[in-house]
Amino acid sequence: MAGEDDGELKLIGQYGSAFVTRVKLALSLKGLSYEYIEEDLRNKSELLLRSNPVHKAVPVLIHRGKPICDSQVILQYIDEAFAGTGTGPSLLPADPYERSVARFWAAYIEDKLVPPWDRVFRATTDGEREEPLKQMFAAVDTLEGGLKECSKGKPFFGGDSVGYVDVVLGGAVSYAKAHDALFGAKLIDAAKTPLLAAWMERFCELDAAKAVLQDVDRVVEYAKMLIAKNAARASN
Template identity: 50%
Template sequence: MAGPSAEDVKVLGLSLSPFVIRVRIALRLKRVEYELVEVRITEPKSEILVKSNPVYKKIPVLLHRGKPICESAVIVQYIDEEWTDGGGSSSILPADPFDRAIARFWAAYIDIKLPAPVRALRFETEAAKEVELAEQIRQALGLLEEAFVECGKGKGFFGGDAVGYVDIALGSYLGWMMALEKAKSVKLLDAEKLPRLAGWAERFLAEESVKGLVPDADEYQKFYAAAAARTSATPA
C-alpha cells in the first residue's frame, strides 16, 4: 500500500460509526495503512479521545504522526490533500472548483438532513411517528436522487466513474438505513421511487474500497440489542 505505515496513522473511533466509516473508506481509497483504535465514547470517555479532541470529545479523530485532525468531513478532505503522491489512488474531491463546491454542498446537506431522523427512528416505538420519520428520510433522499444526476454526470457514482466525496458522505449511512428497514419494516431506499440511489447503493457497497467497512443490518441490530440489554441491567 502507498503512504505511511500504520504506525504513522491511527483512527480513533468505532467500526459501526458512519463518521468513522467515512474516514476508513477515504484511507483505503488512498491506499494508506492505518490502525483503528476503538475508544469509549460514553462517560468516562477514553483519555486518548478527550486529549485528541478536547473541543467536542467525539469520534472520529485521525492521528497522523501524532497530530490530531477532527470531524469526519475535515478528515476526509485532509486525507485527499495529504496523500497525492501518484501511487495509483484516486482523488476524492473533484478537481474542478465548481464541482468541488457542489460536492461539499451536498455532503453538508447529508449531515444536516440525515443524522437526526435516522437517530430518532432507531429509538422510536410509536408506529405513527416511525412513519413520519421514515418519510423525512425519504424526502431528504429524494433531493439526493436529483443531485445524483448533476454530480454523477451520467456515471455510476456521485464522483463520476469512481467513489468520491458525496459517495462517502452518503454511503456511510447505508448500514444504518438497511438496519432500520429491517427492524422497523419501512422502506427508505425504495427502488421504485429512488431508482438512481437504489442502483448507486448496490454499486457503492460492491466497491473494493467499501467492502467490509459498511456493516450489514444484522451487525447493527446485534449492537443495539446488546446496548439495550446493558441499559436494562443498569440499576436505577
C-alpha cells in the first residue's frame, strides 16, 4: 500500500476477521503503508505465536519490530503513534469527555454486539440462534441512540469525520450487509434504525472503506462455510 512513511509497519491478519478489518480501516484512513501478512489460523505461524503469545490471535500490528495486540488497543496506538505526522485526522476526540463517550460506545459494541454475533455464527440450529439474534437486534437499537448522541446530527459517530466508534463498528459492515442473506433479516434496517442505516451507506462510500471492506458476496460464502463447519463438528 502507498502512503506516509510507516516506520516498518506489518499487520498479521485473516481475511474473514472484522477485528482485522478495523485495523485496516484505521491504517487506510491515516494513509499509512504497511505489509499485510495473511495468517492461517489452522496452522499458526511462528511469527504470530511469537508476536501474540497470550491470545495467539489476529490482528497483530508490528511497528518497528514491536507487536501490538487487540484491535481496539491497536486503533488507539495508531492514533497516538502517528499523531501530528501529517496523516489522517485523529480517531479519538481531543476533549477528554468526548473521548470517554467514544470509548464507552466502542466498549458497548465489544460487550453487547460482538458476543451474541459470535454465538449466532457458532450456533448449529435456528433454535440456538434465536436468543443471540434478539440480543444483537437489541444492541443495534441501542446503538441508534449512541449514534444520535455522538454525531449530534453530523454524518458519523466522530461528527463531521470518521472517528473511533465508526472504525470499531465499521469493521463489521460487510457482515452486517451479509446478515439478510445468511439469516433472513436485516441487522441494520432503515425502517427500524434509520440513522444507522444512513451511516452505513455513507461509511461504505468512503475511499478508505472501499479500499479494505470485504466483498459482501464473498463474506456470505465465507460465513456459510463457517456455519457448515460448526454444524459438522457438532454432529460428530
